[in-house]
Amino acid sequence: MGLEIPAIGVDTPVIPLGLAPDRTVEVPPIQADDPAGWYRHSPTPGRKGPSVILGHVTVGRHGDGVFRHLARLRRGERIVARLENGTAAEFTVDSVRTVPKADFPTDAVYGDVDRPELRLITCGGPRKGDEYRDNVIVFATLSGTID
Amino acid sequence: MRRTVLSAAALACTAVLASAVPAFADDPSPVPDRANPSASPADVAEKDPSPVAAETDTPAPAEDADGVTVVPSGAPDTGAATAPSDGNGTLIGAGAAAALAAGGAGFLVVRRRRAAAE
Incomplete structure (x- = not known):
């Protein structure tokens, strides 16, 4: 799987992610040229429901992460998820929200929806020590498919 | 004469048998595998999940x-977040300073020797 976000110059492979032992969602590895990760207990992009893709905003000593500029996305901009079967699902950004991690909107991100949607998640806001205070979440809706 | 004929016949049979056995052994026919359905993958999977x-x-x-x-x-x-310095930068800086100091000391020794020679 791959992900393209032309407005912020993202073109990255996407790896599958599961659950961590503490039941939080796994995140991609901290490395140079870090990939994005698709939460594999969410629908494949393009299927009905909220497909969830995560990426780092920064990756420690490696600098910027793959979702470094996610907060710059604006309503109407395009996101393309390339699938392993050679097709692609095209999404349009509905909204970009920055929310405190302490008030993470679980229902809005993972709750059922009656159409194919996409959630892109990274960290943002001010840092407290080594941690970011907020999450940046992009909400997008399927606008087309590419064969 | 009869003994010779019998001996020849026995020799021929032995030769046929001797040539036939290796022919079977060298032929890795898949037939024996198909004839043994008890070793199917399904059975193995059930016994060894x-x-x-x-x-x-x-x-x-x-x-x-x-x-x-x-x-x-x-x-x-x-x-x-960006990791704090792991010390590598400090070590590299110290190494470079030591190399410069050693080079400077060598330069001074050469200069003093030349001055003493003059």
Whole structure:
């Protein structure tokens, strides 16, 4: 799987992610040229429901992460998820929200929806020590498919 | 004469048998495998379940589902802050300074020797 976000110059492979032992969602590895990760207990992009893709905003000593500029996305901009079967699902950004991690909107991100949607998640806001205070979440809706 | 004929016949039979046995042994025909259905993969799988099957607590991926099958708890930690210096930079700087000091000392020794020679 791959992900393209032309407005912020993202073109990255996407790896599958599961659950961590503490039941939080796994995140991609901290490395140079870090990939994005698709939460594999969410629908494949393009299927009905909220497909969830995560990426780092920064990756420690490696600098910027793959979702470094996610907060710059604006309503109407395009996101393309390339699938392993050679097709692609095209999404349009509905909204970009920055929310405190302490008030993470679980229902809005993972709750059922009656159409194919996409959630892109990274960290943002001010840092407290080594941690970011907020999450940046992009909400997008399927606008087309590419064969 | 009869003895000679019998001996020749026995020799011929022995030769036929001797040539026939290796021919079977060298032919890796798949027939014996097909003739032994008890060793089918299904039987083996039933007797020796794979580690994947043992992970009954792990929910299936939702790639074919119409929603999130397992909702994670908490917020994702998707930002590793820039790590503090691990000391490598300090070590490199110290090494460079030591090399410069050694070079300077060598330069001074050569200069003093030349001055003494004059």
